[in-house]
Amino acid sequence: xxxxxxxxxxxxxxxxxxxxxxxxxxxxxxxxxxxxxxxxxxxxxxxxxxxxxxxxxxxxxxxxxxxxxxxxxxxxxxxxxxxxxxxxxxxxxxxxxxxxxxxxxxxxxxxxxxx
Amino acid sequence: xxxxxxxxxxxxxxxxxxxxxxxxxxxxxxxxxxxxxxxxxxxxxxxxxxxxxxxxxxxxxxxxxxxxxxxxxxxxxxxxxxxxxxxxxxxxxxxxxxxxxxxxxxxxxxxxxxx
Numbered sequence: 439x440x441x442x443x444x445x446x447x448x449x450x451x452x453x454x455x456x457x458x459x460x461x462x463x464x465x466x467x468x469x470x471x472x473x474x475x476x477x478x479x480x481x482x483x484x485x486x487x488x489x490x491x492x493x494x495x496x497x498x499x500x501x502x503x504x505x506x507x508x509x510x511x512x513x514x515x516x517x518x519x520x521x522x523x524x525x526x527x528x529x530x531x532x533x534x535x536x537x538x539x540x541x542x543x544x545x546x547x548x549x550x551x552x553x
Numbered sequence: 554x555x556x557x558x559x560x561x562x563x564x565x566x567x568x569x570x571x572x573x574x575x576x577x578x579x580x581x582x583x584x585x586x587x588x589x590x591x592x593x594x595x596x597x598x599x600x601x602x603x604x605x606x607x608x609x610x611x612x613x614x615x616x617x618x619x620x621x622x623x624x625x626x627x628x629x630x631x632x633x634x635x636x637x638x639x640x641x642x643x644x645x646x647x648x649x650x651x652x653x654x655x656x657x658x659x660x661x662x663x664x665x666x667x668x
Contacts, residue, residue: 445595
């Protein structure tokens with residue numbers, strides 16, 4: 439299994455709603471990532487988890503709340519979002535390597551629309 | 554800080570013609586370099602990667618890339634383009650920060666293939 443699975447594929451939510459994005463991998467990777475990609479732009483890193491602990495938060499607003507309940511699962515909890523938060527949210531994972539390069543495996547993304 | 558420049562935002566080639574997509578990077582140490590491809594509304598698929606060793610790397614779908622340290626470049630090539638290659642191509646650079654990858658993407662090059 440070399441897949442990163444994201445659910446849902448599409449999500450429409452109101453500005454007062456609370457919703458969650460889910461990401462799952464069973465490759466034994468211990469680093470997991472959330473990226474945000476606006477239309478016609480490259481992906482931008484939001485969060486990095488390493489061994490289930492938050493390692494990087496790229497100054498993301500608190501209305502985005504990540505959670506890594508176990509080594510296979512990564513969630514992104516959403517609350518009080520703004521229309522400008524509409525984007526493709528990509529999850530990725532990579533094997534942990536202290537000495538060499540590793541590659542990130544990306545999921546298909548969740549297309550989020552905030553209305 | 555690491556960065557990637559893709560000077561061509563949009564490229565159009567005829568089916569069967571050769572292709573070269575340009576990428577220049579900035580990174581203080583030995584970089585880890587990647588090319589990803591993204592079809593509309595989809596996630597990112599890794600085409601190829603360079604960590605060390607042979608500077609000419611082969612990837613999937615007939616793509617190859619050459620790492621040139623003196624020019625800080627990692628250009629992607631394909632000898633004969635197929636209509637199915639039409640997509641967005643992202644060059645990326647990463648450093649190994651304690652076992653996880655902090656990946657920085659270029660702005661992307663959109664490839665259009667005409668009959």
